Structures are given as C-alpha cells and as structure tokens.
Amino acid sequence: MATAESTIKLPKVKHTECFIDGKWRPAASGKTFETINPATEEVICEVAEGDKPDIDAAVKAARKAFDGGPWSKMDARDRGKLMFRLADLIEEEIDEFAALESLDNGKPINEARKGDLPLVLDCLRYYAGYADKIHGSTIPIRGNYFTYTRREPVGVAGQIIPWNFPMLMVAWKWGPALASGCTIVMKPAEQTPLTCLRLAQLAQEAGIPDGVINVVPGFGPTAGASLVKHPGVDKIAFTGEHRTAQIIMRDASETLKRLTFELGGKSPNVVMADADLDKAAAGAYIGLFLNQGQCCCAGSRVFVQKAAHAEFVDKVRKLAQKRRLGNPLSPDTEQGPQVDKAQFDKIMSYIEKGNAEGAKCVAGGDRFGDRGYFVQPTVFDGVTDSMSIAQDEIFGPVMSILTFDDWEDLLARANNTFYGLAAAIWTKNISRAHEFAKRVRAGTVWVNCYDVFDAGAPFGGFKMSGQGRELGEEGLKAYTESKTVTVSLD
Ligand code: ADP
Numbered sequence: 084m085a086t087a088e089s090t091i092k093l094p095k096v097k098h099t100e101c102f103i104d105g106k107w108r109p110a111a112s113g114k115t116f117e118t119i120n121p122a123t124e125e126v127i128c129e130v131a132e133g134d135k136p137d138i139d140a141a142v143k144a145a146r147k148a149f150d151g152g153p154w155s156k157m158d159a160r161d162r163g164k165l166m167f168r169l170a171d172l173i174e175e176e177i178d179e180f181a182a183l184e185s186l187d188n189g190k191p192i193n194e195a196r197k198g199d200l201p202l203v204l205d206c207l208r209y210y211a212g213y214a215d216k217i218h219g220s221t222i223p224i225r226g227n228y229f230t231y232t233r234r235e236p237v238g239v240a241g242q243i244i245p246w247n248f249p250m251l252m253v254a255w256k257w258g259p260a261l262a263s264g265c266t267i268v269m270k271p272a273e274q275t276p277l278t279c280l281r282l283a284q285l286a287q288e289a290g291i292p293d294g295v296i297n298v299v300p301g302f303g304p305t306a307g308a309s310l311v312k313h314p315g316v317d318k319i320a321f322t323g324e325h326r327t328a329q330i331i332m333r334d335a336s337e338t339l340k341r342l343t344f345e346l347g348g349k350s351p352n353v354v355m356a357d358a359d360l361d362k363a364a365a366g367a368y369i370g371l372f373l374n375q376g377q378c379c380c381a382g383s384r385v386f387v388q389k390a391a392h393a394e395f396v397d398k399v400r401k402l403a404q405k406r407r408l409g410n411p412l413s414p415d416t417e418q419g420p421q422v423d424k425a426q427f428d429k430i431m432s433y434i435e436k437g438n439a440e441g442a443k444c445v446a447g448g449d450r451f452g453d454r455g456y457f458v459q460p461t462v463f464d465g466v467t468d469s470m471s472i473a474q475d476e477i478f479g480p481v482m483s484i485l486t487f488d489d490w491e492d493l494l495a496r497a498n499n500t501f502y503g504l505a506a507a508i509w510t511k512n513i514s515r516a517h518e519f520a521k522r523v524r525a526g527t528v529w530v531n532c533y534d535v536f537d538a539g540a541p542f543g544g545f546k547m548s549g550q551g552r553e554l555g556e557e558g559l560k561a562y563t564e565s566k567t568v569t570v571s572l573d
Pocket of ligand 1: 243244245246270271272273301302303304306307308311322323324325327328330331
C-alpha cells in the first residue's frame with residue numbers, strides 16, 4: 084500500500100451491543116460476531132449477534148414509544164428540533180464518523196468525509212424541516228359534511244439496510260421515519276454495524292426519547308427475518324438485493340406490512356458521439372468506480388456510439404489505470420478494498436467470466452496487492468448484451484463497454500433488463516436527452532452527469548429495482564397513512 088501504516092491512527096470503537104429502549108445490552112443469547120477490517124482482513128471487534136428475542140424486545144420498546152409514549156405526544160416542531168440537534172452532534176464528530184466508516188466498510192476516508200457525511204447531514208436536516216409541514220387536505224364531498232384527511236405516522240418501522248453506504252442508509256431511513264412520527268427498529272448490515280450503533284448513541288444524546296430508535300445488529304435470516312415477520316411492526320423499509328426482497332415480501336405477507344424496497348441495478352450509461360468526451364469519460368469513471376463499484380445505481384453498462392468508441396475507451400482506460408488504491412484511512416486513497424471476502428470472490432469470478440466469454444480487458448483484471456480485498460479498477464471493452472458481465476449486477480469495480488449505432492436499437496437494449504434503477508446519457512442534443520429520459524425505464528435519469536444525489540430528489544427503482552421511493556416528499560409519504568375524517572354539519 085502507498086501510505087505508511089504507522090502514521091494512521093485507527094478510530095476507537097465505542098459501541099458494539101444492541102441498543103434497545105435507550106439501553107446498551109448484549110444479545111439475549113450472549114452470542115457475538117466479528118466485524119472485519121476489509122483492508123487488512125483483521126478483526127476490528129466482536130458485535131452482539133441479535134436474534135428473535137432481541138428483536139422482540141426492540142419492537143416492544145418501539146411500540147410503547149409509538150402507542151402511548153412521549154414520541155406520539157410530542158409536537159411535530161419539537162420532533163424536528165431533536166432531529167436538527169442530532170445532525171449538529173454528528174457534524175461535531177464528522178471526522179470520527181468518517182474514520183469509523185472507513186475502518187468498517189473500507190471506503191476511502193476522504194470520500195466518507197466529503198461525500199457520504201454531508202449527504203447524511205443534509206438528509207437529516209431536510210426531513211427535520213419537514214416534521215411540522217406534514218398535513219392533509221380538505222375535500223368538498225356531496226352533502227352537508229366537512230371532510231378532511233390527516234397524514235399520520237405508519238407506526239413502528241422495521242428498517243433493514245446494506246453495507247455499501249452504512250451511515251447514509253441510516254439517514255435515508257431515520258430521516259423520514261422520525262419526521263413523520265414513526266418509531267424505529269433498525270437492523271444494520273452484519274458487515275458494517277459500527278457507525279449505526281454510534282449514531283444511536285448520538286440520537287440519545289440529542290434527546291430523542293428512549294424506545295424511539297432501537298438498533299439490533301445481527302444476520303439477515305435470523306434478526307432480519309424476525310423483524311420482517313413481527314406482528315408489532317407496521318412497515319418494512321429495505322435496501323439490498325432483489326432476491327432478499329423476494330424473501331421479505333413472502334415473510335411480510337402474513338401480516339400484510341407496508342413495504343418499500345430499494346434494490347439492485349444494471350444501469351445503462353449512454354455516450355453519444357456528440358458528447359463532450361472528457362466529461363463523459365470522467366462521468367462514466369465516477370459512475371462506475373465510486374465506492375469501489377459498490378453502488379446499486381452504478382453505471383455498469385456503458386453504451387458508446389461507434390464514432391466515439393475508440394477515443395472514449397482510451398480516456399476511460401487511462402483514468403482507471405491512474406486510480407490510487409491503498410489504505411482507505413489514508414487521505415490520498417481513491418479506492419479501498421471491497422467490503423468482504425464474499426464480494427471479492429464474486430467480483431473476481433465475474434472478471435474470469437468476462438475473459439472467458441470473449442470480452443477484452445483493457446484495464447485492471449486482477450486483485451491489487453496480496454492482503455485485503457482489493458480489486459484493480461477493471462474495464463472490459465467489446466462486451467455484448469448476452470455476456471454475464473452485461474447482465475448481472477457485479478457490485479464491484481468492473482466496467483462493461485458496449486457499442487451501438489442505431490438510436491431505437493439502443494433504447495431497446497438499454498431497457499432489456501429486469502432492473503430499472505438509474506440511467507444516464509451524455510450528449511449535446513437536448514431533444515435526444517429528453518427523449519431518452521422519457522423512454523428509459525428507470526427511476527432516476529441523469530443527463531450529462533452521474534451520481535448526483537440530493538435529499539429532496541426522490542430515488543428508487545422501476546421493475547425489480549424497487550418499490551416506492553426514498554428521499555423527497557415521496558420518501559416521507561411512505562412513512563405515513565392517510566386518514567379520511569367526515570363530520571356531519573347537520
Ligand atoms: P447484500 O448483498 O448487499 O449484503 P442483502 O440483501 O443480502 O444484500 O443484505 C442487505 C440487508 O438485508 C442486510 O442487513 C442483511 O442482513 C439483510 N438480510 C439478508 N437476508 C435477509 C432476510 N432473509 N430477511 C431480512 N433481512 C435480510
């Protein structure tokens with residue numbers, strides 16, 4: 084690795100137990116699991132392995148705080164104030180949070196500090212401002228009646244999040260839930276529980292009452308499934324793989340819970356020959372390699388118009404080859420390790436498949452170093468639609484470049500996937516850009532940019548990339564029920 088290890092101070096881990104009803108407790112079973120530093124493959128610490136009894140206790144606390152507790156009695160404006168305070172406390176510890184996230188997840192500290200954390204703060208503050216602006220409407224109905232609707236919190240929200248943006252996923256889930264007056268039982272990903280636990284501590288310090296936020300670390304089929312099946316939970320918000328969402332949908336059917344899903348993708352990123360190719364190459368590079376390629380919206384199918392192909396490939400190849408890999412805790416590092424061995428092995432197997440199926444590897448193609456789960460930024464050219472690397476979500480630093488010439492053919496190919504999370508187009512032709520935005524079946528479309536996120540802009544998928552939207556007003560509504568009240572005026 085590029086940086087002298089001795090100059091880097093490892094962040095302190097302060098919380099490793101379940102956070103239930105405002106108290107830290109070991110798992111009822113006494114079991115723990117290891118969380119690993121993916122840059123060194125060493126154990127960071129042991130974390131409580133929550134399971135059904137811990138979920139039961141957490142749901143009981145969340146139910147109590149919702150049904151009769153202080154949260155349901157608090158004025159919305161005061162709820163908002165506590166959320167602003169939580170954001171302020173996080174901001175005071177922003178460097179510590181960036182380091183802890185980097186340690187547990189492997190993402191470069193600079194990216195955590197300048198990318199993830201500002202979005203975390205924005206999201207919490209955006210929804211804090213919404214807390215006292217949630218209202219229904221009055222509706223003229225036939226007869227002598229007064230009819231109005233109320234927007235009420237959906238109740239106890241079970242929130243299950245992945246490991247790729249651990250803190251940001253907490254903010255996306257807690258923000259709308261707290262603003263609307265819901266209470267929370269969260270299960271963080273088993274790979275990255277540490278920042279979520281620390282955030283729970285700060286929520287308590289901010290004055291959010293006990294029982295409003297509960298965090299149970301543990302595994303999906305045990306703690307996660309218990310949360311999904313629990314009759315005391317009103318809604319599940321899940322981010323992760325579509326296969327897990329299918330299990331969750333089945334498990335939640337017994338209690339008919341409200342479900343929102345943000346799932347995977349195989350997003351088309353289209354480069355027209357008239358585009359500014361420097362910008363398009365830089366955008367495609369970030370759109371794929373950001374966060375070690377571990378983004379659900381990664382632009383993993385790059386369609387380049389034939390006339391621009393040679394020049395574009397050359398530019399992207401050079402960028403990929405220049406990317407600085409190394410210790411994620413070093414401020415110079417641009418790419419850290421993949422999150423764990425399972426992901427590393429999966430990505431390496433796709434690189435093998437890409438080679439075996441006849442794509443041409445023009446950059447990377449191997450692991451980086453011999454310790455930690457590092458994968459070289461890899462670019463495959465000459466990819467065709469039927470290859471595995473063009474069809475499956477790899478969730479790693481592997482770009483597939485495909486070519487096209489005909490516009491209608493491109494649109495059909497861009498849409499020829501069961502995913503529909505994001506899409507992008509690079510062009511100077513504004514009509515083409517809008518036509519693409521209209522005809523591509525995806526929840527987010529970027530024109531001459533990529534990975535532009537904002538708390539106010541809804542995010543989510545068409546088709547098997549999701550259900551419902553997060554962020555913005557739509558994300559908030561997903562945590563509310565609408566109630567119609569009719570009063571006789573006779
Ligand atoms: P990834 O490949 O990103 O780990 P998963 O969908 O497997 O995606 O995991 C996302 C989250 O879902 C994690 O917190 C994981 O523990 C949880 N999870 C996995 N399986 C289940 C399940 N059967 N029920 C509920 N949650 C689950």
